[in-house]
Amino acid sequence: MTRIKLLLALLSASALTACAATTTPTPKAEGPALRGPAQADSGWYGSRSAYGQFLAGQAALQNGSNTQAAGYFNEARELDDDPGVLGDRAFTAALLAGDVQHAAAVAPRGADANEAVRRLGALTRVVDLLADGKGREAQAVLKTESIGFPHRPAAVLLAPWLAAAVGDKDGAVVRPELQGDRFVQYFGQLGQARLFERAKRYDEAETDYKALMAVENARDLFVPDYGAFLERRKRQAEAVALYDAALARDPDDEGLAKARARAAAGRAPPAMPTLRQGAAHALVACAATFASERQSQFSLAYLRLALRLDPKRDDAWLLVGDLLAQDDDDAGARDAYAKVLPGSTRYAAAQSKLAWSYQTGGDKPKALALAQQTAAAAPKDRDAQVGYADILRANERWAESAAVLDPLIAAQGDKPDWRLLYMRGVALERANRWSDAERDLLTALKLNPDEPDLLNYLGYSWIDRGERLPEAIAMVQKAVDARPTSGAMLDSLGWGYYRQGDYKTAVAKLEQAVELEPGDPDVNGHLGDAYWRVGRQIEARFQWRRVLSLEPDEKQKAAAEAKLKNGLDGPPAKVATTG
Structure with a gap:
């Protein structure tokens, strides 16, 4: 051997x-x-x-x-x-x-090949042959190879597109089925609707679309497809009504907003998908399913197959970039994001991701320059402006970040997006403009009163300032109830009890927080302070020394060193407790 x-x-x-x-x-x-x-x-x-x-x-x-x-x-x-x-x-x-x-x-x-890899290999050959215009050969591979789990759904969804590629009109409109698989049911029906439209069987296509619109938990996936179909049929008013209904459920969907604007203005609708584009759509849907199941390599493999069929599919390039970035393949991720070209509705998002790639890679000037260029080139594009504000925030340019968000929020009138208010509130708080920050955070919380991040941020801000402690602790407790495994939120809760003078409860909460966030300097420092107050001075000094080992910023470092030298102001508790 x-x-x-x-x-x-x-x-x-x-x-x-x-x-x-x-x-x-x-x-x-x-x-x-x-x-x-x-x-x-x-x-x-x-x-x-x-x-x-x-x-x-x-x-x-x-x-x-x-x-x-x-x-x-x-x-x-x-x-x-x-x-x-x-x-x-x-x-x-x-x-x-x-x-x-x-x-x-x-x-x-x-026969010696690994079975799962062999199945994916057969699927790969099918896709490659279809991409080369060899539909009959692709169909032959699909019929002779046993493409089973976990690639069976993809094989089933591709079958009608292969039939269409070889001129099999009847086979092309057979709806794919896989017993008990709702994913195949829904996306198979979408494929059938598209192939009915290609065959100019418009009534049957619309029957499929209406059936998808009746599936409450999945209909919004298919609104853009049905809307585009209506637009191609010159039924713009119906398309606008469809988009409006979807936007009422999700007002922040930029893609739907742009589709509505297009239909309302009577501009040219999206072209009917080609055979390769239709097959690619099915593969992207499969890739998204694998991604949701955290099967990143399968997801990446399917995206590569989809892009072999439709190399200009921008959403697939963005997903490829995200998956490669997760694997620390910065060069590959940047190459994928760069495939999304100016003029695409996803260009701003791609440039924002590209900028973040440089930001996390340590090239902050490059990240800022990219984000600024994108924002300047698209002053009315919300994604571009938000991306720039976010990069400014990451570089601690708080006032500039807030200023970028100002016109976006102003343009929304009396219906501002709570997320933009939250972003600006954070930037204003860090820029030492607390009254303005508090106003934004309170307004955002009124719009979304159960959002854990908002509850925690505003609550912690009050706690750290020694203001409205009972109300702040109740808010943070609500955030912890929603996310009980969040070390950051447990830290906020523990710090609230500390500021209230309940040091024993503070120790218990902060110990839980450190278990969840062992590498956070602030959390370790807070636990050290609480230990000191209950008389556990040795453990307190251990926590403060630990802060110095966790790459603290200058403020955190100075605070830990001062406490190691002098302890805390005021006498600690007389009796030690075990928390």
């Missing part, structure tokens, strides 16, 4: 199979920095070998560097005396990196 075969025997299923079995993110590989394929086996392994390339590819895959992993696995396949053994990894890496054509070429088909 070769060294690669031995290692593969010890490993569990492939990366994609492992993802299906757990919701825990793949741990990052530690060790030396990854090198290029030509140098991957120098050092530890001597001359370049398949085994070294395999290990380098495995490390790259664990680190989210899918493009790099694909290169390593390709090298390993070419160097190994039995390249078939590397098929699973080479296929997985190529697909996740977005090289669907290569993934289809190396997709494992033999």
Whole structure:
């Protein structure tokens, strides 16, 4: 047995199979920095070998560097005396990196292949063939391959689009079904409606759309599709009424607002989806389902397949960027966000995400410049302005952040968005404009009285200022009841009891908060203060020393050092308690 075969025997299923079995993110590989394929086996392994390339590819895959992993696995396949053994990894890496054509070429088909990967490989070949205009070949693969769990829904949803691609008019309008699967039921009916429209069977298409509108918990997913259908039928008034009803349920949906404006102005409606676009839509829906189940690698794989069919699908590029960013693949995420071009309704969102990528990556000047450019280029685009305000806030430019939000809130008149008021309230509070901040936060809370973040922020602000303590503690308790595992909110509650002089209760709440937020300097500092007040001075000093180990800011550091030197003003409690 070769060294690669031995290692593969010890490993569990492939990366994609492992993802299906757990919701825990793949741990990052530690060790030396990854090198290029030509140098991957120098050092530890001597001359370049398949085994070294395999290990380098495995490390790259664990680190989210899918493009790099694909290169390593390709090298390993070419160097190994039995390249078939590397098929699973080479296929997985190529697909996740977005090289669907290569993934289809190396997709494992033999009996030795991992079953879950083989099924995804068959689905990949189907999509690649459809993208190349080879509908009959794609249909043949779908009919002969057993594409089972977890890829069966995608295969079922794609079948009518393949039928349409080969001119099978009857097969194209057969509604996909999978027993007990509501996802297939709903998106199958959407696909049938679209294919009925392509066949100019408009009454039957509308029957499907109306059936989807009757599904209360899912109808808003399909409002844009039905509205576009109505617009294409020159029934703009009905489309506007449909959009208005949906906006009444979700007033903040920018996409619906833009669709309504388009219909009301009588502008050209969205074109009817092509066959590839319709098939891509089904795959994006599957990807979203996997994402909701925290199966990020499956989600990424399906998005790559969708983009093979519809490379200009902007929502898919945004999701790809988000998934790669979660895996710390900053370069890949930025490349995905950059695929959304000016003129797209999602351009501002993509640029905002791109700016945040630089912000979290430490390049704050680049982040600010990008956000500012986007806001300047689209002064009436809410997403662009909010994105800029958010980046300013992250860089502690509080007054500027509030100023960017001012015209947005003013334009909303007597119906402001509570989220914008909350954002501005935070910025104003940090800019030491408390009376203005309090006004915004109170107004936001009237609009959304049960929002935990608002309750906590305003409540903590009062607590920290020593104002309205009973009311503030009650507000924070309500926030904690809504989110009992929030360490930040438990910290607010504990600090409220501390400021009220109930140190024993404060210790109990703050100990819970530290268990949930062990790395937060403020929470540890608060617990140290509470320990001191109940006479547990050794433990108090331990907590204050811990603050210094948690990368505190200058204010937190100075406070901890002063308390370690002098303790707290005033005598601590005489009798120690255990909290």
